[in-house]
Amino acid sequence: MNAPVSTGSTREQIVAHAQTLIRQRGYNGFSYRDLAEHVGVKTASIHYYFPQKDDLLIEALNDYSSRTMQLINGIDESLPAAARLDRYAQMLAGGPRDQVCMCGMLAADFASVSDRVRAALQAFFRVHETWLTKVLTDGARDGSLKPCVDPQAEARTLFASFQGALLASRLFQTPERIFDVVAGIESRQAATAAR
Amino acid sequence: MNAPVSTGSTREQIVAHAQTLIRQRGYNGFSYRDLAEHVGVKTASIHYYFPQKDDLLIEALNDYSSRTMQLINGIDESLPAAARLDRYAQMLAGGPRDQVCMCGMLAADFASVSDRVRAALQAFFRVHETWLTKVLTDGARDGSLKPCVDPQAEARTLFASFQGALLASRLFQTPERIFDVVAGIESRQAATAAR
DNA sequence: GTCTATAAACGGATAGAC
DNA sequence: GTCTATCCGTTTATAGAC
Numbered sequence: 001m002n003a004p005v006s007t008g009s010t011r012e013q014i015v016a017h018a019q020t021l022i023r024q025r026g027y028n029g030f031s032y033r034d035l036a037e038h039v040g041v042k043t044a045s046i047h048y049y050f051p052q053k054d055d056l057l058i059e060a061l062n063d064y065s066s067r068t069m070q071l072i073n074g075i076d077e078s079l080p081a082a083a084r085l086d087r088y089a090q091m092l093a094g095g096p097r098d099q100v101c102m103c104g105m106l107a108a109d110f111a112s113v114s115d116r117v118r119a120a121l122q123a124f125f126r127v128h129e130t131w132l133t134k135v136l137t138d139g140a141r142d143g144s145l146k147p148c149v150d151p152q153a154e155a156r157t158l159f160a161s162f163q164g165a166l167l168a169s170r171l172f173q174t175p176e177r178i179f180d181v182v183a184g185i186e187s188r189q190a191a192t193a194a195r
Numbered sequence: 196m197n198a199p200v201s202t203g204s205t206r207e208q209i210v211a212h213a214q215t216l217i218r219q220r221g222y223n224g225f226s227y228r229d230l231a232e233h234v235g236v237k238t239a240s241i242h243y244y245f246p247q248k249d250d251l252l253i254e255a256l257n258d259y260s261s262r263t264m265q266l267i268n269g270i271d272e273s274l275p276a277a278a279r280l281d282r283y284a285q286m287l288a289g290g291p292r293d294q295v296c297m298c299g300m301l302a303a304d305f306a307s308v309s310d311r312v313r314a315a316l317q318a319f320f321r322v323h324e325t326w327l328t329k330v331l332t333d334g335a336r337d338g339s340l341k342p343c344v345d346p347q348a349e350a351r352t353l354f355a356s357f358q359g360a361l362l363a364s365r366l367f368q369t370p371e372r373i374f375d376v377v378a379g380i381e382s383r384q385a386a387t388a389a390r
Numbered sequence: 391g392t393c394t395a396t397a398a399a400c401g402g403a404t405a406g407a408c
Numbered sequence: 409g410t411c412t413a414t415c416c417g418t419t420t421a422t423a424g425a426c
Contacts, residue, residue: 164355
């Protein structure tokens with residue numbers, strides 16, 4: 001996923017650059033000073049909009065979540081499930097190579113974030129896992145994916161695979177590892193596949 | 196995986212507590228002061244052993260890697276592959292609930308670590324992926340796991356699943372998600388399974 | 391080897407001018 | 409709204425006594 005254009009209001013630019021920095025370096029890996037330099041303002045201006053760093057984190061996370069949700073809701077539900085899964089992987093692989101999912105990053109920063117942020121992260125995970133559950137059950141019906149015993153558990157694992165694959169993709173500097181995930185799923189597709 | 200007992204030499208205690216702190220909070224989430232308090236020395240003593248934080252990171256990572264490798268080498272190769280996979284998952288789930296894999300954590304901290312650390316992380320990933328590749332191919336032979344088209348790619352995905360599942364397990368405060376991963380694999384086992 | 395003391399830069403955060 | 413100036417604790421790191 002790509003960062004929004006940074007040509008909006010100061011507030012919007014702050015949020016956009018905060019998302020980028022968190023996805024690159026994590027919550028403890030950037031400062032108001034870093035962020036201010038990226039936006040082209042002074043740190044006091046950031047404190048004007050977001051008195052505490054946690055306030056900034058909450059807004060950056062909520063914005064990221066809703067933009068991500070728009071993207072997955074934009075995936076045409078009339079497509080075969082396997083094709084929707086491909087789109088999802090393309091979405092993940094399409095982001096900058098030096099950035100991972102903001103929520104995967106913040107899950108790693110679990111010890112450093114507030115309970116409010118933790119709850120928002122859980123919500124993000126659940127939304128994606130629910131969407132993937134539907135893909136898996138639809139795939140069993142339309143024949144594009146092999147039926148599985150427990151679609152919810154499979155979806156949890158699948159989402160974990162994507163998050164892990166994003167970290168590995170950056171570590172090895174290749175988007176291949178994201179597509180390994182879908183290739184694995186699809187290599188198990190029913191013989192009577194309808195693509 | 197559990198941290199080593201912290202009753203060794205000062206140097207050993209520093210390394211052990213550094214591993215714990217990194218697994219809890221990440222590389223940018225702890226300071227020499229935190230570490231010194233845990234060990235019961237002053238920060239200058241830590242600088243005596245590890246002048247730069249990167250020196251400490253390298254040693255903590257190498258120690259973690261070799262201890263982890265001992266653990267996976269300790270999994271009896273005469274066991275059916277599926278049983279070995281169970282052991283692997285138990286090893287991951289057996290660690291403290293507030294800690295994830297040190298290398299998953301540092302993969303998230305990718306932007307903050309030196310090239311030397313990045314290379315060591317890649318090596319860690321490859322070792323585990325290679326071990327899992329062997330489990331998958333053995334599983335196809337002994338019938339305890341379903342054969343797959345590309346065992347190497349499947350192993351990469353499987354390792355990513357475990358890393359992602361560790362993050363999710365901590366986020367949701369339940370080890371269940373680690374066992375989801377093996378349950379998914381084993382639910383695809385061949386009908387003629389030999390366990 | 392471990393300590394005290396200190397340097398110098400950085401961290402989040404605030405007050406008040408414009 | 410954005411700035412300058414500043415507070416004050418923290419951070420990594422070093423010098424030198426014991």
